[in-house]
Amino acid sequence: MINNTMERNDTDLIERIAQEHGLSTASAKAVVDDVQSDADVALVCSECGDTEDDGARVVSAFTDPRDGEKRALCDSCFAGLLESRTMLSPQQARILPLMLAGWGPTEIADALGIDRPNVSVQQSKIRGRVDEAFEQLEEARSTLAVLEDLTNVETNQ
Ligand SMILES: [Zn+2]
Numbered sequence: 001m002i003n004n005t006m007e008r009n010d011t012d013l014i015e016r017i018a019q020e021h022g023l024s025t026a027s028a029k030a031v032v033d034d035v036q037s038d039a040d041v042a043l044v045c046s047e048c049g050d051t052e053d054d055g056a057r058v059v060s061a062f063t064d065p066r067d068g069e070k071r072a073l074c075d076s077c078f079a080g081l082l083e084s085r086t087m088l089s090p091q092q093a094r095i096l097p098l099m100l101a102g103w104g105p106t107e108i109a110d111a112l113g114i115d116r117p118n119v120s121v122q123q124s125k126i127r128g129r130v131d132e133a134f135e136q137l138e139e140a141r142s143t144l145a146v147l148e149d150l151t152n153v154e155t156n157q
Contacts, residue, residue: 045074057111058101075101087133092126099123 018028042051043059050056056074064071065085073081075097082093091114098108105123109116 043072045077046071047073047077050074050076058097058103060097060101062097062100073097087129088126089122092122092129095119095122096126099126 014025014028017023017031018025021028023031042053043061044051045056045059048056050059052059056076058075059072060075061070062073062078063069064073065081075094078097079090079093082088082096083090086093088096091112094112095108098111103111105119106116108114109119112119
């Protein structure tokens with residue numbers, strides 16, 4: 001009974017949004033789905049299909065490092081992406097998804113089986129990585145600028 005009522009309300013809402021904004025029902029539904037995925041309701045990991053009910057610690061709308069798009073990912077899949085795409089250590093990659101999901105250091109320490117003080121140390125190292133990345137980017141840019149000129153000189157001779 002409760003489910004039926006909820007579904008009907010959802011359908012009514014979609015119809016109303018479609019009419020008010022001159023959208024097709026399908027586009028209106030896509031908008032509603034999008035809003036709901038941001039609202040953290042029963043998300044399914046887009047990589048492994050896990051939900052918080054069947055094993056994942058957290059499934060949240062994380063920014064996918066492969067394309068910068070927001071999508072539902074469980075903390076394990078997101079940690080895997082972070083580990084392969086960033087300068088974060090494996091442990092930092094496991095901590096960051098939980099930090100972003102609003103977990104406190106004590107909860108993170110319990111969930112990952114690491115010491116509470118170590119979690120705090122890793123959290124500040126994660127923040128430090130951003131500054132480090134900017135520094136390395138600057139260095140890489142100036143290296144590229146210099147070496148590009150060098151290459152031009154060599155090919156001109
Ligand atoms: Zn997953």
